[in-house]
Amino acid sequence: MESSDKNQGRKRFTEIKTFPIPFTLEEGKDLISISNNQPNKTSKETLINQALKFHLKGNLSEAIRYYKYCISHGFNDHKIFSNYGGILKDLGKLKEAELYTRKAIQLKPNYAIAYSNLGIILADLCKLKEAELYTRKAIQLKPDFAEAHSNLGNILKDLGKLKEAEISTRKAIKFQPNYAYALSNLGMILKDLGKLKEAEVYARKAIEIDPHIAMAYSNFGIILRSLGKLKEGEVYARKAIEIDPRIAMVHSNLGIILKDVGKTKEAELSTRKAIKLKPDYADAYFNLSYLELLKGKYKSGLENYEFRFKKKETPSLHGNPIIKRLDNQDLQKEEKILVISEQGLGDTLQYMRYIPYLRNQGFDISFCAQEKLHSLIQASDIDPNPLTPDQSTLVSEGQWIPLLSLPRSLKVTPKNPIISKPYIFSTDELNKKWKQLLSKEKKPIIGINWQGNPKMETTYQGRSIPLEEFSRLFNSNEITMLSLQKGFGSEQLETCSFKNKFVSCQKEIDSTWDFLENAAIIENCDLIITCDTSIAHLAGGMGKKVWLLLKDIPFWTWGLKEESTFWYPSMRLFRQKERHNWYEVMERVSNEIQKEIEDKI
Known part of the structure; x- marks a missing residue:
């Protein structure tokens, strides 16, 4: 019996641990001017360089105008498609960004920059394994590509491969020793590995090298939080917002720290600010659910708790069903339902109470749970034949639902607990x-x-x-x-x-x-x-x-x-x-x- 495993796999409050390197751009040459979008006397090469220069100088409106002109006039230049894909990515248009970046690779199959950038886009689309493949291809084409090594570290971290993530990020620093982004990211990876003191060293170094990166301050705040230095962590998290208040991540991370400090009202405001800046920000919605549930707001809290499956780091499921997931929160009695346990042992013990209740209500329920709980599940009449994770893959009828989604479907609240009597028994x-x-x-x-x-x-x-x-x-x-x-x-x-x-x-x-x-x-x-x-x-x-x-x-x-x-x-x-x-x-x-x-x- 592993009483210490209650929270294994559970994300208590989602942290932004690393952040991607900005898209790698190819530079243009001298800037020129055009009027009325009619550059008839301007060479193709000059126009392309003009677009790239505007982009590098941060004049995105002009860069977009030039990129669109070049693309609409059939300029099949890989740099145009790759860099325009970068702007689309920053605008949150990930599907379009993916298409344009893939076009850049099609135009120039050995273009390492586009492979690396596509890896960033795919990671944002939560296609982590594919993102890893494209980023590794970038490194294969350009072994000393520091940005690609650092981005690969981010992706490997999100895949849970922390040791590999550390190695990849250290390679980025080897090729570029004063690489502030990579140093900050390494600090966060080391934090996840439990090397907190070393993490603090790298995070501080990143800020010393470049004191103008908002996310470096934000990440350092999270590291300080892990060290128990909450007040100092709050200071750095607020500094990140002071540097760039437009980044959703920095507001979300401040919310994490404020929650631990006990400033739950401010934490909720900061988290909602992150969502306002990035309306599809799954991690922030998940963090908001934590705050809502902590305050007893179960209706909205359980609704937002479903965002746990839209984050990059989704909770661990104890099964891999091939049948369709039940998206509608209203359970249908006429259909077979497979309930899959998720996260830690304590979570299964807490929520398995609803299995016999649903069966008594006439639902055709099967239950997949950790094998070490099976004898207890059977003795408690929770389920006479609980499935193992491997057996869950053989279920071919009906739909499945995560165990921790049942309270939402059953509309559980403190005033409507559904099950409050003892439901666990030994023999x-x-x-x-x-x-x-x-x-x-x-x-x-x-x-x-x-x-x-x-x-x-x-x-x-x-x-x-x-x-x-x-x-x-x-x-x-x-x-x-x-x-x-x-x-x-x-x-x-x-x-x-x-x-x-x-x-x-x-x-x-x-x-x-x-x-x-x-x-x-x-x-x-x-x-x-x-x-x-x-x-x-x-x-x-x-x-x-x-x-x-x-x-x-x-x-x-x-x-x-x-x-x-x-x-x-x-x-x-x-x-x-x-x-x-x-x-x-x-x-x-x-x-x-x-x-x-x-x-x-």
């Missing part, structure tokens, strides 16, 4: 087994879980709790601990000051990774205290008394203020009143435990 046999093993304990048993997957700490920083913080729960409290921690963080058991306070069968519990059996262990605890991991959803779904310890700005599921949650009526929320201050939280928890003991838990 009687396992419950009896662990009841007997734990019967030797004479004090109340508190099951604890303290750490999530470290890979998620860059995007959900601060949710985990050092085990030693739990030592405060023993202040005048006669209790016994039971560790539910698996994998990451369990090594802290060896050095904690209260390692002799755990149940006598702790070693046997540590070797138990099966979710079904761990549900039986939880069933035999008096209380569960956990940070935000899959254990919270497992215990909550069982209807166990569970206390969830939350960082100051938690995941949207838990809202911002309440001490309870409609998701799990048996759950109580303990929130940080001050960022990173677990001491105060544990003092409150300790006091509440004493009250529970007095009431015999």
Whole structure:
């Protein structure tokens, strides 16, 4: 059982981690002038150079006029088509940009610049694998093409190939050591690799080399956020907007940082500004959904949450169905529906509650989920025969829907939870087994879980709790601990000051990774205290008394203020009143435990 995997694959709040190099242009020669668009006495070569010069000088209106004239008069010059494609790309006309850039390649098949530029366009169209192929072709034609190496790094990052992305971006810097764009991008890739200190070094160097690149400041702000330097990160994010307020990305990134600072109103304004500047900005819509859901605005929040599948980095699905996806949010009873789980184990545990509900409503439902949950799914009567991801590809009838889209289809809100009763169960046999093993304990048993997957700490920083913080729960409290921690963080058991306070069968519990059996262990605890991991959803779904310890700005599921949650009526929320201050939280928890003991838990 991997309690630390709850958020594996989940994008908590989408970050713009790297940014593409501006289109590579070919320079023209001397500028001349034309009048009334009638350059009859002007040579073809001079006109082409004129268009390129206007483009390089930033006079786009004149550049467009010249490009259109050249194209309409049959000037089949590869530079014209490639550079005009660049303008169309910047105007958001990606399909047209793709056509003109492909025409440039057709006119000159060994034109490395056009291959690189086409890679940028395809990446913006979310055709990442094709973008990788064209960018590699550019490098093949021109091995020292620094811009192409850097763009390849961006694409590889979006494909999740971070090590390759790092190598490619370092090559760009090798060919062009003062390449500010590549240095900034490398900083963001290193951040994703968890090399935060090195990331900070490269990000600072990029700004020192060129202090006029707005996105370099914005990216640095995100790196500082990952380092926990939120105030400094906010300063750099605002500087990016000061340099160029027209870039949607910089407003979106500021929104990310403001959300973590706790300025949720400003975060929403900044995110909406990004959308105003770029109406098809999927990442910003997704971030907006996070803010809306965090504030309890479920109708619009769940609608915008669907943008997770329109981002470059879409959530991980546990299946690859060949049937059509159900686009209409209204489910149809007459059609077979395949529900595909997505993201982490905790997400599946939280939302699988709707599978039996839909079946009871007359829907023909099949359910694909992570195999490690299958025994628990069957024992809980969620689905008698859950499908593996491989089996989901064999389904040939009906349509499919992502598991996390069900709340939208069912119009779930805090006032309309649909399912609030316990829906997760272990078997009687396992419950009896662990009841007997734990019967030797004479004090109340508190099951604890303290750490999530470290890979998620860059995007959900601060949710985990050092085990030693739990030592405060023993202040005048006669209790016994039971560790539910698996994998990451369990090594802290060896050095904690209260390692002799755990149940006598702790070693046997540590070797138990099966979710079904761990549900039986939880069933035999008096209380569960956990940070935000899959254990919270497992215990909550069982209807166990569970206390969830939350960082100051938690995941949207838990809202911002309440001490309870409609998701799990048996759950109580303990929130940080001050960022990173677990001491105060544990003092409150300790006091509440004493009250529970007095009431015999």
